[in-house]
Amino acid sequence: MASFTPLPSHWIFPPEESRDASKLFGPAVVCDLDGVLSDAAWRQPLIGRGEDKDWDGFFAKCGDDPYIDEVATLLKLLDKELLVVLLTGRPASVQSQTIRWLKDYPMRWDLLIMRNYGDYSAAKDFKAQSLEEIRQQGIDPILAFEDDRRNVDMFRSNGVPCVYIHSGYYDHLNL
Numbered sequence: 001m002a003s004f005t006p007l008p009s010h011w012i013f014p015p016e017e018s019r020d021a022s023k024l025f026g027p028a029v030v031c032d033l034d035g036v037l038s039d040a041a042w043r044q045p046l047i048g049r050g051e052d053k054d055w056d057g058f059f060a061k062c063g064d065d066p067y068i069d070e071v072a073t074l075l076k077l078l079d080k081e082l083l084v085v086l087l088t089g090r091p092a093s094v095q096s097q098t099i100r101w102l103k104d105y106p107m108r109w110d111l112l113i114m115r116n117y118g119d120y121s122a123a124k125d126f127k128a129q130s131l132e133e134i135r136q137q138g139i140d141p142i143l144a145f146e147d148d149r150r151n152v153d154m155f156r157s158n159g160v161p162c163v164y165i166h167s168g169y170y171d172h173l174n175l
Helices: 041-046 056-058 069-078 092-104 123-139 150-156
Strands: 026-031 083-091 111-115 139-146 160-163
Touching: 026 111, 026 123, 041 056, 056 092, 083 092, 083 123, 083 139, 092 111, 111 123, 123 139, 123 150, 139 150, 150 160
Parallel strands: 026 083, 026 139, 083 111, 139 160
Antiparallel strands: none
């Protein structure tokens, strides 16, 4: 098991939790938000298929998404010994909307990881780096849920089985 190291500043615990961060280790399930737990289909036109992508507008509206009940239910049914890590490409600038959204719906989660301020890397690279940080902390991802095939491939190539959930968001990429 990896030794405890200080947690990155963009790792967030549920507001009602007073978890001892030194005990954040063990087997975990990693779950994406947009397209997996939250239905962001109505926001997709903001980033469309052309050159003009309004990422700021896309993320700013994330607090208004309906949640996907089936995946939320699946997370509730998981063994209580498993950590639930929400790993999203959302930027830290929408942390308050994301936390409010998570409080509004019956979600099980132990850790939320969002992009830190100034991180503009590709989602696949951000999530690969986060996977490495998760493992360094002593968290052992044993399964992931994703809607972007590039991230699915990244998890699988790093030894984490990943369930692909078709959101339709990436159909135009011919992946």
